[in-house]
Amino acid sequence: MTKKQQYKVTTRLVHGPEHSAKWDFSHHVTPPLSSSTTYRLDSAKRGARGFQEFGQLVTDAGETPVYIYDRLDEPTRSILEGELAEIEQGESCVSFASGMAAISAALGCTLKSGDEVIAHSVLYGCTHSLFENWYPRQGIGVKRVDMNALAAVRAAVNEHTRVLYFESPVNPSLELIDIRALRKLVDELNAGRADDRRLLIFIDSTFATPFGQRPLGLGADVVLHSLTKNLGGFGTELGGAVICPKSMHARLLLYRKDFGGILSSKAAWAILVYGLPTLPLRLKRQQFTARKVAAWLEKHSCVARVMYPGLPSFPQRELAQHQLVDFDGDFAPGNMIYFELDSARAEPEAFIDALAHSAYSVTLAVSLGHTKTLIELPSTMTHSSYGKRGGAVRLSIGLESPSDIINDLKAALAAVAKSEKKPAKSPTPRANGAKARSSP
Numbered sequence: 001m002t003k004k005q006q007y008k009v010t011t012r013l014v015h016g017p018e019h020s021a022k023w024d025f026s027h028h029v030t031p032p033l034s035s036s037t038t039y040r041l042d043s044a045k046r047g048a049r050g051f052q053e054f055g056q057l058v059t060d061a062g063e064t065p066v067y068i069y070d071r072l073d074e075p076t077r078s079i080l081e082g083e084l085a086e087i088e089q090g091e092s093c094v095s096f097a098s099g100m101a102a103i104s105a106a107l108g109c110t111l112k113s114g115d116e117v118i119a120h121s122v123l124y125g126c127t128h129s130l131f132e133n134w135y136p137r138q139g140i141g142v143k144r145v146d147m148n149a150l151a152a153v154r155a156a157v158n159e160h161t162r163v164l165y166f167e168s169p170v171n172p173s174l175e176l177i178d179i180r181a182l183r184k185l186v187d188e189l190n191a192g193r194a195d196d197r198r199l200l201i202f203i204d205s206t207f208a209t210p211f212g213q214r215p216l217g218l219g220a221d222v223v224l225h226s227l228t229k230n231l232g233g234f235g236t237e238l239g240g241a242v243i244c245p246k247s248m249h250a251r252l253l254l255y256r257k258d259f260g261g262i263l264s265s266k267a268a269w270a271i272l273v274y275g276l277p278t279l280p281l282r283l284k285r286q287q288f289t290a291r292k293v294a295a296w297l298e299k300h301s302c303v304a305r306v307m308y309p310g311l312p313s314f315p316q317r318e319l320a321q322h323q324l325v326d327f328d329g330d331f332a333p334g335n336m337i338y339f340e341l342d343s344a345r346a347e348p349e350a351f352i353d354a355l356a357h358s359a360y361s362v363t364l365a366v367s368l369g370h371t372k373t374l375i376e377l378p379s380t381m382t383h384s385s386y387g388k389r390g391g392a393v394r395l396s397i398g399l400e401s402p403s404d405i406i407n408d409l410k411a412a413l414a415a416v417a418k419s420e421k422k423p424a425k426s427p428t429p430r431a432n433g434a435k436a437r438s439s440p
């Protein structure tokens with residue numbers, strides 16, 4: 001066990017590697033931001049060696065690798081990847097320019113024409129679009145199944161199936177997929193399959209972050225993240241990551257080199273220096289607030305249903321308590337809330353417009369895992385690729401005071417609530433579009 005490994009994850013996220021072959025760590029306090037597109041090679045031999053060794057896993061213990069060109073590998077990004085692999089308890093990590101770049105690369109270097117993927121029925125809108133718009137053109141089959149219906153998953157698997165793909169918690173419904181149960185099924189199904197045809201479990205764990213869930217320990221093979229969300233945390237960088245077995249590492253690097261979707265070193269640096277060290281702090285605060293907001297929403301007469309893993313009413317409460325666990329072993333229900341308004345009492349679009357016009361602490365914007373509380377309507381925004389209308393609302397809790405968020409939500413609901421005497425009235429936009437502080 002190294003000295004670093006004797007410390008809690010929260011501390012390790014603040015301090016990062018004790019020593020790294022990727023950079024002179026003994027003389028830096030903050031990880032360095034490298035900004036070279038290309039690297040001096042000294043000799044033809046060194047240049048050849050760099051290309052020859054490309055794809056090898058760089059550890060903190062070994063010799064400094066020969067860096068050649070930013071699109072192949074570079075130090076800041078590589079240090080971030082080491083940290084992400086470690087907190088996910090994985091063997092290796094490859095980062096990408098965005099969450100979608102990570103998802104398409106992990107699937108792209110696993111699947112070929114003729115293969116099939118089985119994906120959960122509800123997914124983030126762009127992942128849905130990837131499967132529906134692009135995979136048919138590439139001759140890759142996609143079956144959509146409820147991943148908690150194990151009999152249906154078993155029935156959907158055939159000799160062409162390679163990947164079971166899902167998010168947990170699911171965006172936007174917050175439903176959980178039972179990872180251990182799927183592992184059991186996949187082990188059974190893999191018993192008769194050749195090594196290179198084994199079924200693999202891919203999970204997009206963006207909603208939980210490694211703070212709230214470590215899927216590899218529960219039985220997943222590959223973990224995907226959008227670093228744009230809570231891992232970055234401040235809404236300033238796009239990024240994505242694949243945490244995978246060593247056996248997949250070189251292929252993913254090759255894919256990234258040839259398709260070109262690299263994470264910029266500047267984005268990697270911000271995630272490494274600001275995002276990771278503050279992850280537990282932000283998540284703990286956001287969860288504290290999310291519990292209060294969810295409980296308040298559940299009692300409101302305009303709200304028909306609230307989905308939040310931290311509520312006693314959450315339908316998969318027991319699974320949530322087993323699967324969503326933080327670095328210290330505490331329940332980690334996360335910062336995302338999904339709720340439906342009672343359409344007889346309030347229209348979701350009017351409610352969202354009222355917030356957009358009047359709220360200060362709640363911002364109408366897509367994305368999630370931000371310092372600011374963000375609200376959106378998935379059916380017409382992030383999940384519009386499904387082409388379905390529906391009134392549920394997705395709320396990503398930020399770092400504001402819980403009472404301010406509740407007061408802004410309360411004021412917006414009051415502004416649009418339908419009464420029997422008075423028909424619903426749309427809020428009047430402020431003349432200059434300026435935001436107003438909420439009235440308590």
Ligand SMILES: Cc1ncc(COP(=O)(O)O)c(C=O)c1O
Binds near residue numbers: 229367
């Ligand atoms: C669950 C999930 N996965 C992946 C993505 C894609 O991430 P990015 O926007 O970084 O490409 C998102 C984006 O919202 C998401 O919510």
